[in-house]
Amino acid sequence: MTCPGDxxxxxxxxxxxxxxxxxVLAATLAELADVGYAAxxxxxxxxxAGVHKTxxxxxxxxxxxxxxxAVSEHVRTEVPAPDTGxxxxxxxxxxxxxxxxxxxxxxxxxxSTMVCGEACAPEVEQGRRDFYRLRFAQVAPVIQRAIARGExxxxxxxxxxxxxxxxxxxxxxxxxxxxxxxxxxxxxVETALAAARAGVLRDRSCCPPGE
Amino acid sequence: MTCPGDxxxxxxxxxxxxxxxxxVLAATLAELADVGYAAxxxxxxxxxAGVHKTxxxxxxxxxxxxxxxAVSEHVRTEVPAPDTGxxxxxxxxxxxxxxxxxxxxxxxxxxSTMVCGEACAPEVEQGRRDFYRLRFAQVAPVIQRAIARGExxxxxxxxxxxxxxxxxxxxxxxxxxxxxxxxxxxxxVETALAAARAGVLRDRSCCPPGE
DNA sequence: TCAGTATCGCAACTGGAAGTTGCGTTATCT
DNA sequence: AGATAACGCAACTTCCAGTTGCGATACTGA
Numbered sequence: 001m002t003c004p005g006d007x008x009x010x011x012x013x014x015x016x017x018x019x020x021x022x023x024v025l026a027a028t029l030a031e032l033a034d035v036g037y038a039a040x041x042x043x044x045x046x047x048x049a050g051v052h053k054t055x056x057x058x059x060x061x062x063x064x065x066x067x068x069x070a071v072s073e074h075v076r077t078e079v080p081a082p083d084t085g086x087x088x089x090x091x092x093x094x095x096x097x098x099x100x101x102x103x104x105x106x107x108x109x110x111x112s113t114m115v116c117g118e119a120c121a122p123e124v125e126q127g128r129r130d131f132y133r134l135r136f137a138q139v140a141p142v143i144q145r146a147i148a149r150g151e152x153x154x155x156x157x158x159x160x161x162x163x164x165x166x167x168x169x170x171x172x173x174x175x176x177x178x179x180x181x182x183x184x185x186x187x188x189v190e191t192a193l194a195a196a197r198a199g200v201l202r203d204r205s206c207c208p209p210g211e
Numbered sequence: 212m213t214c215p216g217d218x219x220x221x222x223x224x225x226x227x228x229x230x231x232x233x234x235v236l237a238a239t240l241a242e243l244a245d246v247g248y249a250a251x252x253x254x255x256x257x258x259x260a261g262v263h264k265t266x267x268x269x270x271x272x273x274x275x276x277x278x279x280x281a282v283s284e285h286v287r288t289e290v291p292a293p294d295t296g297x298x299x300x301x302x303x304x305x306x307x308x309x310x311x312x313x314x315x316x317x318x319x320x321x322x323s324t325m326v327c328g329e330a331c332a333p334e335v336e337q338g339r340r341d342f343y344r345l346r347f348a349q350v351a352p353v354i355q356r357a358i359a360r361g362e363x364x365x366x367x368x369x370x371x372x373x374x375x376x377x378x379x380x381x382x383x384x385x386x387x388x389x390x391x392x393x394x395x396x397x398x399x400v401e402t403a404l405a406a407a408r409a410g411v412l413r414d415r416s417c418c419p420p421g422e
Numbered sequence: 423t424c425a426g427t428a429t430c431g432c433a434a435c436t437g438g439a440a441g442t443t444g445c446g447t448t449a450t451c452t
Numbered sequence: 453a454g455a456t457a458a459c460g461c462a463a464c465t466t467c468c469a470g471t472t473g474c475g476a477t478a479c480t481g482a
Contacts, residue, residue, distance in 0.1 A: 016449055017458065038249055041439060052460050057441065059458095115326060115386065132387055163387075164379060164402055170386050171378035175326065176343055187411055191375055194409035195402035204394075227429065227478055252468060263431050268470060 023049040024056055028070035032109035037067065064121040071113050074106050075131045081139050087146035091193065094139055095165055095185045102173055102180075115174050136162050152193075155202040164201060165192035234260040235267055239281035243320035248278065275332040282324050285317050286342045292350050298357035303400045305350055306376055310391055313384055326385050347373050363404075366413040375412060376403035 027049035031040050042063055046053040060066040079101075082093040101107040114128045136159045143158035152161070168188040172178040195201055238260035242251050253274055257264040271277040290312075293304040312318040325339045347370045354369035363372070379399040383389040406412055 020459080042441085043439070053440095054442085054461075055459055061441095063440075129387075160398070163382065167378040167382035168375060170382050171374065174385065175381050176340075176374075183415075187371070190409070190411040191402065191406035194411050195405045198401070198405035198409075200398060200401040200405050231430080253470085254468070264469095265432075265471085266430055269429080272470095274469070 020049075020051055020055060021059065024051055024059070024066070025070040025073060027051075028066055029074070029106060029109045032067065032070070032112055033105035036112040038112075040067065042066070064123060067113055068121075068123045068127055071110050072127055074110065075127065076134070079135065079138050081142050083142070083145065085149070087142070087149075087151045088189070088193065090142045090146070091161075091165060092186065092189045094142065094162075095169065095189045096182075098166060098169060099180055099185055102169070111174070152196045153199050153202060156196050156199075157201055157203050160201040161192050161196050164195055165189055231260075231262055231266060232270065235262055235270070235277070236281040236284060238262075239277055240285070240317060240320045243278065243281070243323055244316040247323040249323075251278065253277070275334060278324055279332075279334045279338055282321050283338055285321065286338065287345070290346065290349050292353050294353070294356065296360070298353070298360075298362045299400070299404065301353045301357070302372075302376060302404065303397065305353065305373075306380065306396045306400045307393075309377060309380060310396055313380070313391075322385070363407045364410050364413060367407050367410075368412055368414050371412040372403050372407050375406055376400055 024045065027045045028040070031045050031048060035044075040063070042056055043053050045066070046056055049056075056066060060069060079097065082090045084090055084093075102111060110131070113124060114131065139162055140158035143152065143156065143161045146152045147154060147156055147158075165188050168191065169180060169185065172180055172184060178184075192201075235256065238256045239251070241259060242256050246255075251274070253267055254264050256277070257267055260267075267277060271280060290308065293301045295301055295304075313322060321342075324335060325342065350373055351369035354363065354367065354372045357363045358365060358367055358369075376399050379402065380391060380396065383391050383395060389395075403412075
């Protein structure tokens with residue numbers, strides 16, 4: 001039984017270990033972006049990483065754990081929250097960033113992992129919830145500032161504005177699927193703003209419908 | 212070489228054949244609803260249908276063809292287009308119907324088939340496009356009548372209204388995922404209506420922004 | 423009713439990928 | 453330089469997709 005800080009403890013990944021780990025995780029992301037979550041095989045990842053299959057299984061218990069590990073490294077990336085003083089400009093910038101991210105290799109890798117419906121590993125499920133919760137929290141200040149400036153009605157729920165903006169983009173990317181151009185992106189932004197300004201996205205439990 | 216109508220031709224599925232086919236397709240839908248598309252195995256379907264695996268492979272070339280066949284039978288179902296004289300009521304009825312369908316066994320079966328990201332068989336891909344195109348076409352008259360009544364601005368694109376209403380529901384069901392209650396459903400409807408009334412969902416190539 | 427034929431059940435097979443095990447080899451740290 | 457942790461390798465098991473050959477069975481048409 002070794003505890004953290006125990007002088008007799010050997011760190012599990014040192015030197016060569018770290019290089020292998022990085023190579024495998026990078027290869028996993030590349031495979032995810034190329035063939036998607038369903039078609040990803042451990043042997044392909046091993047080949048791409050220049051590593052033997054056994055090495056992967058010694059570090060990660062199974063395929064899902066590997067994917068979760070590879071993805072979660074890039075899940076905590078900071079997304080810049082724009083602050084131009086105009087909610088129209090800020091929200092459009094967020095939407096364009098979302099679309100760019102969706103088409104990037106890492107974005108595609110994460111998406112293909114996280115859109116497995118209900119039938120995915122519990123770790124993936126939990127990771128997905130954390131991911132979106134974090135993302136919404138990161139960009140909520142953009143909406144809060146707009147409310148403070150009086151651009152959006154008081155009581156507007158920031159996460160609802162973000163979701164309303166993001167929903168049509170995800171819908172076209174994952175469900176339909178249709179190409180996403182600037183017109184689609186702008187329409188998503190304007191839809192979210194129109195709904196927010198109409199008071200649809202307010203918390204109704206605290207504020208009476210003062211229409 | 213037999214041609215259709217050739218008197219020497221034997222119909223491929225008669226008598227016993229039809230019962231087997233129905234049992235297998237029903238079992239496929241049940242399995243889809245239970246475990247989803249990714250985890251569906253031909254042997255499970257065979258067991259549930261009380262049929263041998265070989266029988267399935269003799270009638271359908273592979274797993275995907277079986278799923279497509281099972282699903283496509285239920286894809287052409289008519290969805291009633293409400294006509295109460297009020298777009299608010301009509302659209303809310305459409306949204307509630309969508310949510311009910313999503314939670315039904317057949318709805319879950321179809322959804323789990325159609326949300327496989329980019330990595331699904333071309334037949335599934337094509338079936339998905341046809342499915343949504345048909346659905347949008349079926350309910351477009353609801354929007355068109357609202358435009359004719361003056362409830363929505365002229366030039367409003369019916370399919371855009373439907374997509375804007377449906378997107379948040381799919382988003383919460385498939386991406387987040389969050390439970391979908393009446394508040395979420397109503398908010399999706401009001402968002403679509405607010406955007407339509409603000410002129411966001413009009414065809415901009417034909418009508419100048421008469422704001 | 424009865425023969426003919428299509429369909430089905432069954433068992434045994436190939437092939438690919440997940441995941442495991444034992445052992446020899448290499449790189450890293452002290 | 454030597455001990456040791458990490459890696460490479462090969463050989464397995466298991467599961468499922470998909471195939472094949474043959475014997476059994478149920479439907480059809482006369």
